Amino acid sequence: MQDERQPRPDEERHEFREEAESLWRITLAPVAWVAHFVTSYGIVALVCAKAPGLLGMTRGGLGLATLLALAVIAWLGWRAWRQWDYRTTGDYTNARGEAEDRHQFLGHAAVLLALISAIGVVYGALPVLLLETCR
Amino acid sequence: MTTRLKQTDGQRKLRDVEIVMKTSMAGKSRRPISAEPGRPRARLAPLVALALLAGCDGRQSVLAPAGADARVLDSLFWVMLTGAVILWLLVNGLFFYVMRINRGAMSRRFADGLIIGGGVIFPTVVLGALLAWGLSIMPDQRAPGEGLTLRVTGEQWWWRVEYWPEGADTPIVAANEIRLPAGQRSEILLNAGRVIHSFWIPALGGKMDMFPGRETRMSLKPERAGNWRGQCAEFCGASHALMAFEVVAMPPDDFDSWLQAQAAPATPPGDAAAQRGARIFAREGCGACHAVRGTEARGAVGPDLTHVGSRLSLGAGTLGTTLEDFETWIAHTGAIKPEVEMPGYDHLTTADLADLAQYLKGLE
Known part of the structure; x- marks a missing residue:
């Protein structure tokens, strides 16, 4: 019979891996923002230099890329929101340094990063949508 | 070594120059910014006064717009x-309110609302709106011209202009002068000789940098006829501050006849003094650097002088255009405009200088 309080085999390693992944996850929203920015900037520069005729199509494509980036960020933000678990715990700051607190804190940070990344993507998309020419 | 000699030489001459300048102040000419050694405060005073005055008359002010x-931008x-x-x-006001007027604790809900609403949502929306507005008016700033194209090259420290x-x-x-038809959008292509300059007519539009070997463009549409001042807006060496130009917007018909006159070769010298001046111009080798179309002078190092007498300034917006200004400029070029390439012709006799000035002023 196994004692319930005994750790399951590899439980700590499992948990550690999950937290390490969560640490990576908080960077994903800013990464989506960076990818969107670099793609917009690079492709518009290339098209305007080499094939200005394709600008209309490019703007359409970048509009779709914007929606995609926002969808990815929204999904990451939603997952981070659940990880933060503010609704259930009511813990806004997670000041204590326990494993659960660290877990929720990473969610909190990821929510804020997702928010600012979404704003960044929208601001970055505005020139593509509003400037209709290469001028 | 020679440069240094030339400079100290020029500095010594400055007092003379200023005296000449003062006597010529009676005319329409403006005084150049003097660089008398050893008296920084005296040097600064006219500078400050000049800056303040320039702000008043609206000739070079973004706050007195005269172009679309x-x-x-205004x-x-x-x-x-x-x-x-x-x-x-x-x-x-909010700071004052919570720290002086109502110092009681506020509810958590209200504080959170204030931080998220006033600190995150409000600035995001305001900045987004400003960004969208700025982006929507940006392409108009670079609208294509409607016919006339100007090609302006920034040199040290003057403007080569082609219509x-x-x-x-x-x-x-x-x-050293930009004329534009009023009510029309003119295309302006910009280039530079050796260093970066920036072309700016504050009353008419934004500025655009000029790079050696890389063409940039802008367009300007003066709304009415008038006279303004432009200025190089990118530091380009010793006389950067003295690299300015007059800007004249004219009714389109007047502009066309003006341009026609500019296309014509130079007026032959009229009276005896001007004829003597033309011979001095040739003798001193001025034509090696300056062109006077219709004569032997074909140099392209310095400004084209074919119609220099019709311009509103000398030395790229530095001096006026009285006969005294011409004489001062020719004799003390380097003292008025430090490190300028043109040597001062102070070895000419007073009579020769007067004749030369007469000739150049007659090139209308």
């Missing part, structure tokens, strides 16, 4: 300034 592009400025003042008052009317194969060459 400048008007847009409204952008006022909207943002007004918004900034309102925001400043709101934020500081290309629609369909022209050869340009009409001028210098």
